[in-house]
Amino acid sequence: MSVEEQIRDIVSRIAHVDKSIITRESTFKDMKADSLDVVQALVAVEEAFDIEIPDEEAQKFQNFGDFVSYVESRAAKKDEA
């Protein structure tokens, strides 16, 4: 399963939205996710990929695609190490 699919699974489960409606352009607001959902998604992704997402990076995510790209780059760096 790709990083994007894994993150889509997590976000879909936490925000209770169908995976099919989550595109790279989707925002948490589009998914009607509240603050707790956002935090839970970040924590779940951190645990799933064994990474830490610094607050200043998380604040830059404008949409689902930004979130995925960031985690992909972190996961790739982790594989290289």
Add this chain to the structure above:
Amino acid sequence: MAQDRKVCVAVDAMGGDYAPEEIVKGAVLAGQKGDVEIVLVGQVDAMEEELARHDSSGLPIRLAEATEVIREGEPPASAVRRKPNSSIVVATKLVKSGEADAIISAGPSGAVAVSAVQHLGMIEGMERPAIGGGFGSFAPGILLMDLGANVDCKPYQLVAFAVAGSVYARKLLGVPNPTVGLLSTGAEEGKGNELVREGYHLLEDSGVNFIGNIEGSDILTGKANVIVLDGFVGNVLLKFYESIGDYALGWMRHKLKRYPLLGWIAKLVFDKTLPIAKLSYEGEEEGSGILWGVNGIVRVAHGACRASHIAHGIAGAKKAVVADIIGALKPELERFKKEGKL
């Protein structure tokens, strides 16, 4: 909890409408009992200034510095992540690190919940935290969940509230086999909105001691020990209930204006013997409730709480630590999840 020391409660000194004055004063009141250690978390200068107003020498109170404050109205998720040195976050991390056993905060409840979820995590089986609390000495032995953490609930969340509420009733209210009622507009099975109707069937099959729907008029009678409801209704109900005492006192004063002697007697009775203004919020549940579902003991206090509320909240937090509510809740949620009920 460390076995070789007293229960330690981290108190967010900067959260609330009357912080830090009332919060520090509440910590001093709790500290005077001597059965709990307190870590006041906040801006040290402000906390020291407030402590200096009280005789706090020899009390089990220490300070932990947190330079930032999360204010009411800030978006909770970004505030928590943007302000890692806020009193809410620092206090939560004290629980995470084991330096404290519980936290109480009168800061923005959304930020307290977000910080708890982020730093303490959720207990498996409960997707979102819920606030549980009772109606004090006026209606002992009952508790309601959720009182405001989840404005929109899913039916299966009601089952999680029932499980957590049953643990609460057993461990903190001493009810061996608590009954669970679902708040609705009528006692019959088909009454209520979609959430309640679906929740009814899930609760019926869940294995909790479900007695069916209960109505608003049943709440205070103790018909059910645990009353399950969504956070929207819960919060409206709680605030309405808490307003009754003050309102009733005002109404009586107004009515007795024409009868000075009766008014004087009423003042004597209702100020001292039967403090009606406090009728609806007394005891350890006064002014704060436990945030259930997070992996640590977190008490969320009213923004407008005063020193006595904080002192009671600290006592309530200590009681929850001693009762090991987290240790009791985890296997229960695990069991219900294993059985496919959550």
